[in-house]
Amino acid sequence: MSHTVSLPKPSSSVVDSPQRRILLLLLLILPWPKLVMTSSAFTVALRRRGDRVSANNICQCSEKPDGRLTVRCSGLRLAQVPVGLSNLTMRLFLDKNLLSSLPADSFSDLLLLDELDLSHNQLSSLEAGCFRGLASSLRFLDLSSNRLSTLDPAALGGLRAHTNLTHNPWHCDCRMQLSTPQLDLDPSSLSEVVCQTSDLPNLGAAGRPLVLLVEDWDLCLSVRRATDVVMLVTMFLWFSAVISYLVYYIRQNQEDARRHMEYLKALQGRQV
Template sequence: LFWLLLCFSPCASCPQHCQCHDHLGAMAVLCSSGELEEIPKDIPKDTVFLKLDANKITAIPSNAFKHLSHLQELDLSRNAIEKIDMAAFKGVADGLRLLDLSNNHIQSIPKEALIKLNAKIRLSNNPWHCECTLQEALWEVKLDPESVNEITCQTSVEEEYIGKPLLQVLDTGINFCNIHQKTTDIAMFITMFGWFTMVITYVVYYVRHNQEDARKHLEYLKSLPSTQVPKETI
Protein backbone atom coordinates (compact mmCIF):
# COMPACT_ATOMS: atom_id res chain seq x y z
CA LEU A 1 0.00 0.00 0.00
CA PHE A 2 2.89 2.36 0.83
CA TRP A 3 4.56 1.84 -2.56
CA LEU A 4 1.20 2.18 -4.29
CA LEU A 5 0.60 5.55 -2.63
CA LEU A 6 4.17 6.64 -3.40
CA CYS A 7 3.68 5.85 -7.07
CA PHE A 8 0.15 7.19 -7.32
CA SER A 9 0.99 10.90 -7.48
CA PRO A 10 3.41 10.89 -10.47
CA CYS A 11 1.39 8.22 -12.24
CA ALA A 12 -1.83 10.21 -11.91
CA SER A 13 -0.22 13.36 -13.35
CA CYS A 14 1.26 11.58 -16.35
CA PRO A 15 -0.07 12.91 -19.71
CA GLN A 16 -2.43 10.77 -21.75
CA HIS A 17 -0.70 8.33 -24.13
CA CYS A 18 2.52 8.69 -22.11
CA GLN A 19 4.35 6.64 -19.52
CA CYS A 20 6.06 8.24 -16.53
CA HIS A 21 8.61 6.46 -14.40
CA ASP A 22 11.69 7.03 -12.31
CA HIS A 23 14.97 6.58 -14.20
CA LEU A 24 17.98 6.51 -11.88
CA GLY A 25 16.32 9.02 -9.59
CA ALA A 26 15.08 11.28 -12.38
CA MET A 27 11.61 11.61 -13.88
CA ALA A 28 11.37 10.18 -17.42
CA VAL A 29 8.27 10.84 -19.51
CA LEU A 30 7.92 8.58 -22.55
CA CYS A 31 5.35 9.65 -25.15
CA SER A 32 6.82 7.89 -28.18
CA SER A 33 4.44 6.74 -30.94
CA GLY A 34 1.41 8.11 -29.10
CA GLU A 35 -0.34 9.68 -32.11
CA LEU A 36 0.11 13.08 -30.43
CA GLU A 37 -0.62 16.10 -32.64
CA GLU A 38 0.64 18.68 -30.18
CA ILE A 39 2.92 18.88 -27.16
CA PRO A 40 1.07 17.87 -23.95
CA LYS A 41 0.47 20.69 -21.50
CA ASP A 42 0.38 18.50 -18.37
CA ILE A 43 3.95 17.17 -18.43
CA PRO A 44 5.24 16.85 -14.83
CA LYS A 45 7.38 19.80 -13.78
CA ASP A 46 10.19 17.58 -12.50
CA THR A 47 10.66 15.85 -15.86
CA VAL A 48 14.31 15.31 -16.75
CA PHE A 49 13.98 13.09 -19.82
CA LEU A 50 11.15 13.72 -22.31
CA LYS A 51 10.59 11.61 -25.40
CA LEU A 52 7.98 12.89 -27.89
CA ASP A 53 9.39 11.12 -30.93
CA ALA A 54 7.39 9.33 -33.63
CA ASN A 55 4.22 11.38 -33.22
CA LYS A 56 2.30 13.81 -35.45
CA ILE A 57 3.41 17.10 -33.91
CA THR A 58 3.56 19.87 -36.53
CA ALA A 59 4.69 22.92 -34.54
CA ILE A 60 6.53 23.94 -31.38
CA PRO A 61 4.78 27.02 -29.97
CA SER A 62 6.30 29.63 -27.67
CA ASN A 63 6.86 28.55 -24.06
CA ALA A 64 5.98 24.93 -24.85
CA PHE A 65 8.47 23.69 -22.22
CA LYS A 66 8.76 26.79 -20.02
CA HIS A 67 7.66 24.97 -16.86
CA LEU A 68 10.19 22.16 -17.32
CA SER A 69 13.18 23.77 -15.61
CA HIS A 70 14.79 20.37 -14.86
CA LEU A 71 14.67 19.11 -18.44
CA GLN A 72 17.97 17.71 -19.74
CA GLU A 73 17.04 15.64 -22.79
CA LEU A 74 14.26 16.40 -25.28
CA ASP A 75 13.53 14.09 -28.19
CA LEU A 76 11.23 15.52 -30.90
CA SER A 77 12.53 13.40 -33.75
CA ARG A 78 10.35 11.64 -36.36
CA ASN A 79 7.42 14.05 -36.18
CA ALA A 80 5.96 16.39 -38.79
CA ILE A 81 7.34 19.62 -37.33
CA GLU A 82 7.36 22.52 -39.79
CA LYS A 83 7.22 25.60 -37.57
CA ILE A 84 9.30 26.50 -34.51
CA ASP A 85 8.52 29.75 -32.71
CA MET A 86 11.30 32.05 -31.52
CA ALA A 87 10.50 31.35 -27.85
CA ALA A 88 9.84 27.62 -28.33
CA PHE A 89 12.55 26.51 -25.87
CA LYS A 90 12.32 29.39 -23.43
CA GLY A 91 12.83 28.21 -19.88
CA VAL A 92 14.94 25.11 -20.63
CA ALA A 93 18.07 26.78 -22.01
CA ASP A 94 20.30 26.36 -18.94
CA GLY A 95 19.95 22.66 -18.21
CA LEU A 96 19.14 21.13 -21.60
CA ARG A 97 21.93 18.85 -22.80
CA LEU A 98 20.36 17.19 -25.84
CA LEU A 99 17.74 18.38 -28.34
CA ASP A 100 16.77 16.04 -31.15
CA LEU A 101 14.86 17.64 -34.06
CA SER A 102 15.95 15.15 -36.70
CA ASN A 103 13.59 13.57 -39.24
CA ASN A 104 10.99 16.31 -39.37
CA HIS A 105 9.72 18.74 -42.02
CA ILE A 106 11.75 21.76 -40.92
CA GLN A 107 12.94 24.08 -43.70
CA SER A 108 14.10 26.97 -41.57
CA ILE A 109 14.50 27.80 -37.90
CA PRO A 110 14.84 31.23 -36.24
CA LYS A 111 18.19 31.77 -34.58
CA GLU A 112 16.35 33.28 -31.58
CA ALA A 113 14.96 29.80 -30.82
CA LEU A 114 18.45 28.33 -30.41
CA ILE A 115 20.64 31.27 -29.38
CA LYS A 116 20.65 30.51 -25.62
CA LEU A 117 20.79 26.72 -25.83
CA ASN A 118 23.91 24.94 -24.63
CA ALA A 119 22.53 21.56 -25.71
CA LYS A 120 23.92 19.30 -28.38
CA ILE A 121 21.43 19.58 -31.25
CA ARG A 122 20.48 17.07 -33.94
CA LEU A 123 19.02 18.62 -37.11
CA SER A 124 19.61 15.85 -39.63
CA ASN A 125 17.14 14.64 -42.27
CA ASN A 126 15.04 17.76 -42.61
CA PRO A 127 14.19 19.52 -45.91
CA TRP A 128 16.42 22.52 -45.16
CA HIS A 129 16.33 25.66 -47.29
CA CYS A 130 19.94 26.84 -47.32
CA GLU A 131 20.08 30.60 -47.03
CA CYS A 132 21.15 33.36 -44.63
CA THR A 133 18.60 32.65 -41.87
CA LEU A 134 19.67 29.01 -41.55
CA GLN A 135 23.35 29.90 -41.62
CA GLU A 136 22.86 32.47 -38.86
CA ALA A 137 20.98 29.89 -36.76
CA LEU A 138 23.73 27.30 -37.13
CA TRP A 139 26.34 29.82 -36.02
CA GLU A 140 24.57 29.87 -32.63
CA VAL A 141 24.35 26.12 -31.92
CA LYS A 142 26.45 23.13 -30.96
CA LEU A 143 25.63 20.48 -33.55
CA ASP A 144 25.76 16.77 -32.86
CA PRO A 145 28.98 15.65 -34.63
CA GLU A 146 27.54 12.21 -35.42
CA SER A 147 24.69 13.62 -37.55
CA VAL A 148 26.11 16.90 -38.79
CA ASN A 149 26.83 15.54 -42.29
CA GLU A 150 23.16 14.62 -42.70
CA ILE A 151 22.07 18.29 -42.73
CA THR A 152 21.44 18.66 -46.45
CA CYS A 153 20.24 21.52 -48.62
CA GLN A 154 16.98 20.34 -50.16
CA THR A 155 16.47 23.83 -51.60
CA SER A 156 18.82 26.80 -51.73
CA VAL A 157 19.15 30.40 -52.87
CA GLU A 158 21.89 29.02 -55.14
CA GLU A 159 20.80 26.02 -57.24
CA GLU A 160 24.30 24.54 -57.39
CA TYR A 161 24.14 23.68 -53.67
CA ILE A 162 20.86 21.73 -53.78
CA GLY A 163 21.32 18.17 -52.52
CA LYS A 164 24.69 18.86 -50.90
CA PRO A 165 25.51 18.65 -47.17
CA LEU A 166 25.30 22.15 -45.70
CA LEU A 167 28.65 21.99 -43.90
CA GLN A 168 30.33 20.89 -47.13
CA VAL A 169 28.84 23.94 -48.81
CA LEU A 170 29.98 26.26 -46.02
CA ASP A 171 33.49 24.76 -46.15
CA THR A 172 33.81 26.13 -49.69
CA GLY A 173 33.66 29.63 -48.22
CA ILE A 174 30.14 30.44 -49.37
CA ASN A 175 28.32 32.99 -47.23
CA PHE A 176 24.57 32.97 -47.82
CA CYS A 177 24.23 36.22 -45.88
CA ASN A 178 26.48 37.99 -48.40
CA ILE A 179 24.30 36.64 -51.20
CA HIS A 180 21.24 37.87 -49.32
CA GLN A 181 22.84 41.31 -48.87
CA LYS A 182 23.71 41.54 -52.57
CA THR A 183 20.17 40.55 -53.50
CA THR A 184 18.79 43.17 -51.11
CA ASP A 185 21.13 45.82 -52.52
CA ILE A 186 20.07 45.01 -56.07
CA ALA A 187 16.39 45.14 -55.12
CA MET A 188 16.94 48.49 -53.37
CA PHE A 189 18.81 49.84 -56.40
CA ILE A 190 16.00 48.77 -58.73
CA THR A 191 13.42 50.38 -56.42
CA MET A 192 15.38 53.63 -56.20
CA PHE A 193 15.90 53.65 -59.96
CA GLY A 194 12.16 53.17 -60.44
CA TRP A 195 11.34 56.09 -58.14
CA PHE A 196 14.01 58.26 -59.81
CA THR A 197 12.54 57.47 -63.23
CA MET A 198 9.06 58.39 -62.01
CA VAL A 199 10.30 61.72 -60.63
CA ILE A 200 12.17 62.59 -63.85
CA THR A 201 9.12 61.63 -65.91
CA TYR A 202 6.89 63.86 -63.79
CA VAL A 203 9.30 66.79 -64.02
CA VAL A 204 9.55 66.46 -67.81
CA TYR A 205 5.76 66.22 -68.06
CA TYR A 206 5.33 69.25 -65.78
CA VAL A 207 7.78 71.37 -67.77
CA ARG A 208 6.28 70.40 -71.12
CA HIS A 209 2.77 70.96 -69.84
CA ASN A 210 3.70 74.45 -68.61
CA GLN A 211 5.42 75.23 -71.90
CA GLU A 212 2.30 74.19 -73.77
CA ASP A 213 0.13 76.38 -71.53
CA ALA A 214 2.51 79.32 -71.99
CA ARG A 215 2.48 78.87 -75.78
CA LYS A 216 -1.32 78.79 -75.88
CA HIS A 217 -1.50 81.86 -73.67
CA LEU A 218 0.95 83.74 -75.92
CA GLU A 219 -1.04 82.80 -79.03
CA TYR A 220 -4.17 84.01 -77.33
CA LEU A 221 -2.59 87.35 -76.56
CA LYS A 222 -1.41 87.69 -80.14
CA SER A 223 -4.92 86.99 -81.39
CA LEU A 224 -6.37 89.94 -79.49
CA PRO A 225 -7.05 93.09 -81.61
CA SER A 226 -4.35 95.67 -81.11
CA THR A 227 -5.40 99.08 -79.82
CA GLN A 228 -3.37 102.15 -80.80
CA VAL A 229 -3.43 105.30 -78.72
CA PRO A 230 -4.03 108.40 -81.00
CA LYS A 231 -1.33 110.98 -80.87
CA GLU A 232 -2.27 114.36 -79.48
CA THR A 233 -2.01 117.18 -81.86
CA ILE A 234 0.22 119.98 -80.62
Protein backbone atom coordinates in the same frame (compact mmCIF):
# COMPACT_ATOMS: atom_id res chain seq x y z
CA MET B 1 -42.54 -33.51 10.50
CA SER B 2 -40.51 -31.51 8.09
CA HIS B 3 -41.92 -29.13 5.63
CA THR B 4 -40.31 -28.25 2.40
CA VAL B 5 -40.77 -24.67 1.46
CA SER B 6 -40.38 -23.98 -2.25
CA LEU B 7 -39.40 -20.48 -3.22
CA PRO B 8 -41.19 -18.99 -6.15
CA LYS B 9 -39.15 -18.82 -9.31
CA PRO B 10 -38.61 -15.38 -10.73
CA SER B 11 -40.79 -14.76 -13.65
CA SER B 12 -39.36 -14.09 -17.06
CA SER B 13 -40.73 -10.57 -16.83
CA VAL B 14 -38.41 -9.85 -13.88
CA VAL B 15 -35.31 -11.47 -15.44
CA ASP B 16 -35.79 -9.80 -18.79
CA SER B 17 -37.01 -6.49 -17.46
CA PRO B 18 -36.07 -3.41 -19.51
CA GLN B 19 -34.08 -1.99 -16.57
CA ARG B 20 -31.92 -5.12 -16.38
CA ARG B 21 -31.31 -5.09 -20.11
CA ILE B 22 -30.22 -1.44 -20.00
CA LEU B 23 -27.88 -2.17 -17.08
CA LEU B 24 -26.23 -5.08 -18.90
CA LEU B 25 -25.86 -2.97 -22.04
CA LEU B 26 -24.16 -0.17 -20.12
CA LEU B 27 -21.75 -2.62 -18.50
CA LEU B 28 -20.76 -3.90 -21.91
CA ILE B 29 -20.36 -0.47 -23.52
CA LEU B 30 -18.72 1.62 -20.80
CA PRO B 31 -14.87 1.32 -20.67
CA TRP B 32 -13.12 0.32 -17.49
CA PRO B 33 -11.13 3.16 -15.82
CA LYS B 34 -7.89 1.14 -15.84
CA LEU B 35 -8.11 0.61 -19.58
CA VAL B 36 -8.58 4.33 -20.13
CA MET B 37 -5.48 5.13 -18.12
CA THR B 38 -3.09 2.59 -19.59
CA SER B 39 -4.35 1.26 -22.91
CA SER B 40 -2.47 2.31 -26.03
CA ALA B 41 -5.76 2.02 -27.93
CA PHE B 42 -7.02 4.94 -25.85
CA THR B 43 -4.05 7.02 -26.95
CA VAL B 44 -4.63 6.12 -30.59
CA ALA B 45 -8.29 7.09 -30.30
CA LEU B 46 -7.35 10.45 -28.85
CA ARG B 47 -4.81 10.95 -31.61
CA ARG B 48 -7.43 10.31 -34.26
CA ARG B 49 -9.83 12.78 -32.69
CA GLY B 50 -7.08 15.38 -32.30
CA ASP B 51 -7.61 15.70 -28.53
CA ARG B 52 -4.75 16.68 -26.25
CA VAL B 53 -3.57 13.83 -24.03
CA SER B 54 -2.70 14.47 -20.39
CA ALA B 55 0.89 13.64 -19.54
CA ASN B 56 -0.18 12.57 -16.05
CA ASN B 57 -2.12 9.64 -17.49
CA ILE B 58 0.32 8.15 -19.97
CA CYS B 59 3.89 9.36 -19.31
CA GLN B 60 6.36 7.86 -16.85
CA CYS B 61 7.87 10.26 -14.34
CA SER B 62 10.88 9.90 -12.09
CA GLU B 63 11.81 12.47 -9.49
CA LYS B 64 15.25 13.59 -8.38
CA PRO B 65 16.08 14.49 -4.76
CA ASP B 66 15.81 18.19 -5.63
CA GLY B 67 12.25 17.66 -6.93
CA ARG B 68 13.05 17.97 -10.64
CA LEU B 69 11.41 15.45 -12.95
CA THR B 70 12.39 13.27 -15.86
CA VAL B 71 9.30 12.64 -18.00
CA ARG B 72 9.25 9.84 -20.59
CA CYS B 73 6.48 9.85 -23.20
CA SER B 74 8.32 7.67 -25.71
CA GLY B 75 6.61 5.43 -28.23
CA LEU B 76 3.03 6.39 -27.33
CA ARG B 77 1.95 7.38 -30.87
CA LEU B 78 1.24 10.92 -29.74
CA ALA B 79 0.29 13.42 -32.44
CA GLN B 80 0.60 16.43 -30.11
CA VAL B 81 2.69 17.45 -27.14
CA PRO B 82 0.77 16.23 -24.08
CA VAL B 83 -0.73 18.74 -21.69
CA GLY B 84 -0.24 18.90 -17.94
CA LEU B 85 3.55 18.68 -17.97
CA SER B 86 4.94 19.80 -14.64
CA ASN B 87 6.96 23.03 -14.59
CA LEU B 88 9.56 21.03 -12.62
CA THR B 89 10.30 18.91 -15.69
CA MET B 90 14.05 18.90 -16.37
CA ARG B 91 14.27 16.13 -19.02
CA LEU B 92 11.47 15.40 -21.50
CA PHE B 93 11.50 12.44 -23.91
CA LEU B 94 8.93 12.64 -26.72
CA ASP B 95 10.81 10.40 -29.13
CA LYS B 96 9.22 7.71 -31.31
CA ASN B 97 5.83 9.38 -31.57
CA LEU B 98 3.78 10.87 -34.43
CA LEU B 99 4.43 14.57 -33.92
CA SER B 100 4.25 16.36 -37.29
CA SER B 101 4.61 19.98 -36.16
CA LEU B 102 5.38 22.07 -33.11
CA PRO B 103 3.06 25.06 -32.59
CA ALA B 104 4.14 28.23 -30.82
CA ASP B 105 4.61 28.03 -27.03
CA SER B 106 4.66 24.22 -27.00
CA PHE B 107 7.05 24.24 -24.00
CA SER B 108 6.73 27.80 -22.70
CA ASP B 109 5.84 26.65 -19.14
CA LEU B 110 8.87 24.36 -18.79
CA LEU B 111 11.35 26.98 -17.63
CA LEU B 112 13.67 24.36 -16.07
CA LEU B 113 13.82 22.10 -19.12
CA ASP B 114 17.41 21.03 -19.73
CA GLU B 115 17.04 18.19 -22.26
CA LEU B 116 14.39 17.68 -24.96
CA ASP B 117 14.29 14.59 -27.18
CA LEU B 118 12.06 14.90 -30.26
CA SER B 119 13.83 12.31 -32.38
CA HIS B 120 12.10 9.68 -34.54
CA ASN B 121 8.90 11.64 -35.09
CA GLN B 122 7.31 13.04 -38.26
CA LEU B 123 8.20 16.68 -37.70
CA SER B 124 8.09 18.64 -40.94
CA SER B 125 7.63 22.17 -39.58
CA LEU B 126 8.62 24.17 -36.53
CA GLU B 127 6.43 27.22 -36.06
CA ALA B 128 7.91 30.51 -34.90
CA GLY B 129 8.09 30.57 -31.10
CA CYS B 130 7.75 26.81 -30.63
CA PHE B 131 10.78 26.84 -28.27
CA ARG B 132 9.86 30.11 -26.60
CA GLY B 133 10.95 30.21 -22.95
CA LEU B 134 13.71 27.60 -23.32
CA ALA B 135 16.60 29.83 -24.43
CA SER B 136 18.10 30.15 -20.96
CA SER B 137 17.63 26.54 -19.77
CA LEU B 138 17.74 24.10 -22.69
CA ARG B 139 21.17 22.56 -23.27
CA PHE B 140 20.36 19.42 -25.29
CA LEU B 141 17.92 19.19 -28.22
CA ASP B 142 17.49 16.12 -30.41
CA LEU B 143 15.66 16.68 -33.72
CA SER B 144 17.19 13.73 -35.55
CA SER B 145 15.25 11.29 -37.74
CA ASN B 146 12.38 13.57 -38.66
CA ARG B 147 11.11 15.16 -41.88
CA LEU B 148 12.52 18.65 -41.42
CA SER B 149 13.65 20.42 -44.58
CA THR B 150 14.04 24.01 -43.33
CA LEU B 151 15.16 25.59 -40.09
CA ASP B 152 13.76 29.06 -39.52
CA PRO B 153 15.69 31.30 -37.08
CA ALA B 154 12.33 32.53 -35.76
CA ALA B 155 11.52 28.99 -34.63
CA LEU B 156 14.72 28.68 -32.60
CA GLY B 157 14.01 31.78 -30.56
CA GLY B 158 17.63 32.32 -29.52
CA LEU B 159 18.37 28.72 -28.52
CA ARG B 160 22.02 27.87 -27.86
CA ALA B 161 21.47 24.17 -27.23
CA HIS B 162 23.69 21.25 -28.17
CA THR B 163 21.60 19.98 -31.09
CA ASN B 164 21.36 16.85 -33.21
CA LEU B 165 19.98 17.57 -36.72
CA THR B 166 20.99 14.34 -38.45
CA HIS B 167 18.79 12.21 -40.72
CA ASN B 168 16.48 14.94 -42.00
CA PRO B 169 15.81 15.85 -45.67
CA TRP B 170 17.33 19.32 -45.40
CA HIS B 171 16.90 21.97 -48.07
CA CYS B 172 20.01 24.09 -47.60
CA ASP B 173 19.19 27.75 -48.09
CA CYS B 174 19.90 31.11 -46.51
CA ARG B 175 17.70 30.33 -43.51
CA MET B 176 19.72 27.20 -42.77
CA GLN B 177 22.94 29.17 -43.03
CA LEU B 178 21.64 31.78 -40.56
CA SER B 179 20.14 29.22 -38.14
CA THR B 180 22.92 26.70 -37.67
CA PRO B 181 25.42 29.15 -36.06
CA GLN B 182 22.91 29.62 -33.25
CA LEU B 183 23.11 25.95 -32.36
CA ASP B 184 25.98 24.00 -30.85
CA LEU B 185 25.98 21.18 -33.38
CA ASP B 186 27.69 17.94 -32.42
CA PRO B 187 31.00 17.92 -34.37
CA SER B 188 30.82 14.15 -34.82
CA SER B 189 27.43 14.47 -36.55
CA LEU B 190 28.14 17.41 -38.85
CA SER B 191 28.94 15.11 -41.74
CA GLU B 192 25.47 13.56 -41.38
CA VAL B 193 23.60 16.88 -41.70
CA VAL B 194 23.28 16.44 -45.46
CA CYS B 195 21.64 18.75 -47.99
CA GLN B 196 19.08 16.72 -49.89
CA THR B 197 18.26 19.82 -51.98
CA SER B 198 19.59 23.36 -52.02
CA ASP B 199 19.36 26.78 -53.66
CA LEU B 200 22.49 25.87 -55.62
CA PRO B 201 21.33 22.81 -57.59
CA ASN B 202 23.73 23.41 -60.48
CA LEU B 203 26.83 23.44 -58.30
CA GLY B 204 26.64 19.88 -56.99
CA ALA B 205 25.29 20.95 -53.59
CA ALA B 206 22.76 18.13 -53.27
CA GLY B 207 24.13 15.28 -51.17
CA ARG B 208 26.88 17.36 -49.58
CA PRO B 209 27.12 18.02 -45.82
CA LEU B 210 25.84 21.45 -44.87
CA VAL B 211 29.07 22.42 -43.10
CA LEU B 212 31.10 21.86 -46.29
CA LEU B 213 28.58 23.66 -48.47
CA VAL B 214 28.58 26.74 -46.24
CA GLU B 215 32.38 26.80 -46.27
CA ASP B 216 32.47 26.90 -50.08
CA TRP B 217 29.41 29.00 -50.88
CA ASP B 218 27.40 31.84 -49.43
CA LEU B 219 23.83 30.54 -49.50
CA CYS B 220 22.53 34.04 -48.73
CA LEU B 221 24.34 35.53 -51.73
CA SER B 222 21.45 34.90 -54.10
CA VAL B 223 19.06 36.44 -51.57
CA ARG B 224 21.29 39.51 -51.25
CA ARG B 225 21.56 39.79 -55.01
CA ALA B 226 17.81 39.53 -55.39
CA THR B 227 17.38 42.20 -52.70
CA ASP B 228 19.88 44.46 -54.46
CA VAL B 229 18.09 44.02 -57.77
CA VAL B 230 14.75 44.86 -56.18
CA MET B 231 16.26 47.97 -54.57
CA LEU B 232 17.81 49.08 -57.87
CA VAL B 233 14.56 48.58 -59.76
CA THR B 234 12.64 50.46 -57.04
CA MET B 235 15.10 53.36 -57.12
CA PHE B 236 15.00 53.47 -60.93
CA LEU B 237 11.21 53.60 -60.95
CA TRP B 238 11.23 56.30 -58.26
CA PHE B 239 13.73 58.46 -60.14
CA SER B 240 11.79 57.93 -63.36
CA ALA B 241 8.60 59.09 -61.67
CA VAL B 242 10.37 62.19 -60.26
CA ILE B 243 11.94 63.09 -63.62
CA SER B 244 8.64 62.57 -65.42
CA TYR B 245 6.90 64.89 -62.98
CA LEU B 246 9.60 67.55 -63.39
CA VAL B 247 9.36 67.38 -67.19
CA TYR B 248 5.58 67.65 -66.99
CA TYR B 249 5.83 70.57 -64.56
CA ILE B 250 8.31 72.49 -66.76
CA ARG B 251 6.27 71.95 -69.91
CA GLN B 252 3.10 73.00 -68.16
CA ASN B 253 4.76 76.21 -66.94
CA GLN B 254 6.10 76.92 -70.41
CA GLU B 255 2.64 76.48 -71.87
CA ASP B 256 1.13 78.78 -69.27
CA ALA B 257 3.85 81.39 -69.93
CA ARG B 258 3.23 81.22 -73.68
CA ARG B 259 -0.47 81.73 -73.22
CA HIS B 260 0.16 84.63 -70.87
CA MET B 261 2.47 86.33 -73.40
CA GLU B 262 -0.09 85.89 -76.17
CA TYR B 263 -2.72 87.43 -73.92
CA LEU B 264 -0.50 90.45 -73.18
CA LYS B 265 0.25 90.93 -76.90
CA ALA B 266 -3.47 90.82 -77.64
CA LEU B 267 -4.14 93.52 -75.06
CA GLN B 268 -1.39 95.75 -76.45
CA GLY B 269 -2.85 95.33 -79.98
CA ARG B 270 -6.27 96.42 -78.80
CA GLN B 271 -4.87 99.53 -77.08
CA VAL B 272 -3.08 100.63 -80.27
